Amino acid sequence: MKMLSPHFSQEECECRCCGQCNVSPRLLNLAEKIREYFGGRPMITHSVCRCKKKNDEAKGVKNSQHLYGRAMDFHIRGLAHELVYNQLKSVHNEYFPELRGLFLYDWGIHIDVRNDTFRCKDYRKEAAKK
Numbered sequence: 505m506k507m508l509s510p511h512f513s514q515e516e517c518e519c520r521c522c523g524q525c526n527v528s529p530r531l532l533n534l535a536e537k538i539r540e541y542f543g544g545r546p547m548i549t550h551s552v553c554r555c556k557k558k559n560d561e562a563k564g565v566k567n568s569q570h571l572y573g574r575a576m577d578f579h580i581r582g583l584a585h586e587l588v589y590n591q592l593k594s595v596h597n598e599y600f601p602e603l604r605g606l607f608l609y610d611w612g613i614h615i616d617v618r619n620d621t622f623r624c625k626d627y628r629k630e631a632a633k634k
Contacts, residue, residue: 509536516549517573521558526573530617534602535576538615541599542580542588550577550612569605569616579612588613593624 506514508525509532517532518525531552539547554562554570562570569575580588589608592615596603605616606624 508532511536511539511546512549517552519553519555519558520551521561522555524555525553527553528572528574528617530602531574531576531615534600534615534617535578537600538592541595542583542591545580545582547576547578547580548612550579552576569618574618575605575614575616577609577612577614585609585612589624589626596622 508514508517508527512532512535514525517527535547539545551562551570552575553573554564554568556571559568559571564570570577579585585608589606592600592603592606592613596606602617603615604618604620604622605614606622607614608624608626608628610628
């Protein structure tokens with residue numbers, strides 16, 4: 505198994521549809537720092553790189569950061585998604601200045617290293633009802 509960083513393999517980062525793997529080194533570095541911040545707990549990736557076809561299937565936005573290898577969807581085994589989101593949101597300036605996108609979903613967390621200002625949002629279904 506080819507490793508792209510100490511804890512993330514090419515297989516878990518490549519597009520599930522076609523194998524495209526254009527993952528950004530900045531994203532991998534951020535993911536490694538987040539993993540370390542949470543005590544080395546494994547980050548289970550849901551999606552990293554996507555081709556246009558896979559992005560359409562995932563109902564991703566037209567200009568998704570996944571298309572450019574700058575986004576990761578994940579959860580951390582044994583930790584509540586909301587806890588991870590709130591921690592990252594509260595310390596991103598101090599510990600993770602490269603974090604530019606942080607979104608909370610029912611299934612886990614989205615992070616990205618877009619070339620833009622920091623943005624975050626809770627997209628959980630229960631949050632939308634409030």
